[in-house]
Every structure is written in C-alpha cells, then in structure tokens.
Amino acid sequence: MRKYLIAGLLVWLPLAITIWVLHAVLNTLDGVFEALLSASQAVLPEAAYAPLQMLKQVPGLGVIVMVAGLLLTGVFAANFAGQWALRQANHLLTHIPIVKSIYSSVKQVSDTLFSSSGNAFREAVLVQYPREGSWTIAFVTGKPGGEAADHLHDDYLSLYVPTTPNPTSGFFLMVPRKDVIVLSMSVDEALKYIISMGVVAPPPHAPRAEPQALRDARNQHG
Structure with missing residues (x-):
C-alpha cells in the first residue's frame, strides 16, 4: 500500500x-485588474463606469488585459515619441525625494537583467562555495565595477x-575567473x-570550449 500511495x-x-501556481498567478493579475477598475471609478462618470463593473466577473480577463497592456507599452516605448515621453518620465521620477532612490535602483536592476545585450544570468558555472572542495552552481551576472573593481587587480567575475x-534568495560573490568552471x-x-x-x-552535454582568457589564466597558475 505504501508503494501505491507514493506512486499516486x-x-x-x-x-x-x-x-496551484497558475491559480495564484491568475488571482494576482485579476486583483491588479480589479484595482485598476476601482481606481477608474474616481475619474470616470457613473454611466461609463457601470459597464466596466461587469468585467470583474470575467475570469482570466486580468491576464489578457495585462498582456495587452505590456504589448502596447512595448510598442509605444519602441518609437521616437514613446522614447521621448519615457525620458521625461524618468527625469521626473529620478528627481522626487524617496521615490528616486527606489525607482533608480529597481530600474537599474531590471535593465541589467532583462536587457537583450546584457550578460546577466546567461551562463551557469561551477564555483567552490562555501569552502574549498565544496562546489555549487552559480550564475554569471557580469564583472565587478566601481570601487570594488579598483581593489581587484585580476580578472574577476560577479x-x-x-x-x-x-532560488530567489542567495549570495553575491566576486570570484577570479580562473577559479570558475563554465558549464x-x-x-x-x-x-x-x-x-x-x-x-x-x-542531460549530458558536450563540454563547452574553454575561453582563451580562462586557458591563459590556468596556464599562468601552473
């Protein structure tokens, strides 16, 4: 019986x-959509708002509206007028006390993570952590910058x-490239x-060709 219970x-x-995960996502998006509808009540006349109330009863409509909104925002941001408007909005938000510190930090992280030209989270590696001889998988997020880079004279990876x-919590390390194994x-x-x-x-993969810089670093260290 125990075997059958585990199999089931x-x-x-x-x-x-x-x-459960899909249900939670749908409920979250529907909740955002309902909040937007409730906020529209303050600016729309009663005659225009009344038909919108019926939309709250449509399951999954929030997902469709959010996806459509993201697509329209992307189209708007891709043209000249949209880029100008976004620059003005960014300038305004980065000059509002308290708001600017939160907005600037989040925008910098999101631009780094989701930029098509960036290198963050596009490569998995093996690294010794938390001690020598103990290995774990890590993701390359770039190279150290700023004051930290001034004190690291070798080739390091973030x-x-x-x-x-x-995996949404973890640790940030700056490690010499020669100590990292690319997967x-x-x-x-x-x-x-x-x-x-x-x-x-x-599944097993063919070994990835080791970068020339990494081979040179290994040869220099014996």
Missing part, C-alpha cells in the same frame, strides 16, 4: 503544484549563488537542478 503522490503532486529550493547546461536546466536539490539532473 508522484502522479498528482506535480499537477497539483502546477495548478556571481549569484542561489539557495535551494528557493554547458542552460540556465533553465541549472535552475531545475538547483530547485530539485540535485534530484533532477540535466
């Missing part, structure tokens, strides 16, 4: 968690070491490996 659990647990099973697995495969605590291993 393995069938239903992934499906139940998937449904790494994010996620925790398991929750052939994709970032998605590495995340699955971390979240599953090593249970879901990625």
Whole structure:
C-alpha cells in the first residue's frame, strides 16, 4: 500500500503544484485588474463606469488585459515619441525625494537583467562555495565595477549563488575567473537542478570550449 500511495503522490503532486501556481498567478493579475477598475471609478462618470463593473466577473480577463497592456507599452516605448515621453518620465521620477532612490535602483536592476545585450544570468558555472572542495552552481551576472573593481587587480567575475529550493534568495560573490568552471547546461536546466536539490539532473552535454582568457589564466597558475 505504501508503494501505491507514493506512486499516486508522484502522479498528482506535480499537477497539483502546477495548478496551484497558475491559480495564484491568475488571482494576482485579476486583483491588479480589479484595482485598476476601482481606481477608474474616481475619474470616470457613473454611466461609463457601470459597464466596466461587469468585467470583474470575467475570469482570466486580468491576464489578457495585462498582456495587452505590456504589448502596447512595448510598442509605444519602441518609437521616437514613446522614447521621448519615457525620458521625461524618468527625469521626473529620478528627481522626487524617496521615490528616486527606489525607482533608480529597481530600474537599474531590471535593465541589467532583462536587457537583450546584457550578460546577466546567461551562463551557469561551477564555483567552490562555501569552502574549498565544496562546489555549487552559480550564475554569471557580469564583472565587478566601481570601487570594488579598483581593489581587484585580476580578472574577476560577479556571481549569484542561489539557495535551494528557493532560488530567489542567495549570495553575491566576486570570484577570479580562473577559479570558475563554465558549464554547458542552460540556465533553465541549472535552475531545475538547483530547485530539485540535485534530484533532477540535466542531460549530458558536450563540454563547452574553454575561453582563451580562462586557458591563459590556468596556464599562468601552473
């Protein structure tokens, strides 16, 4: 009986968690949509607002509206007029006390993470952490900059070491490039490996060619 219970659990647990996550996301987006509708009540006349109340009863409409809003915002931001308007809005927000510190920090992080030309979170590596001889998977986020870079005279990488099973928390490390092993697995495969605590291993890959700079650094150190 224990064997059959575990087999049944393995069938239903992934499906139940998937449904739970999707349900939570839908509820969150629907909640945002309802908040926007409630806010519109203050600026719209009663005759125009009354039909909008019926939209709250449509399940999943918040997802469609949010996706459409993101697409329209992207189209607007991609043209000349939209870029000018965004520059003016950024200038305004970066000169408001308290708001500017939060907005500037979040914008800098989001621009770094989601920029198509950036290198953040596009490569998984092996690094010794938290002690020598103990290895973990990390993600390259770039190279050290600012005052930290002035004190690091060798070739260093900035790494994010996620925790398991929750990869949204972790540690920031600055490690010499020569001490890092580049992995052939994709970032998605590495995340699955971390979240599953090593249970879901990625398929074997052909070894990735070692960068010339990394080979030179290894040769210099023996």
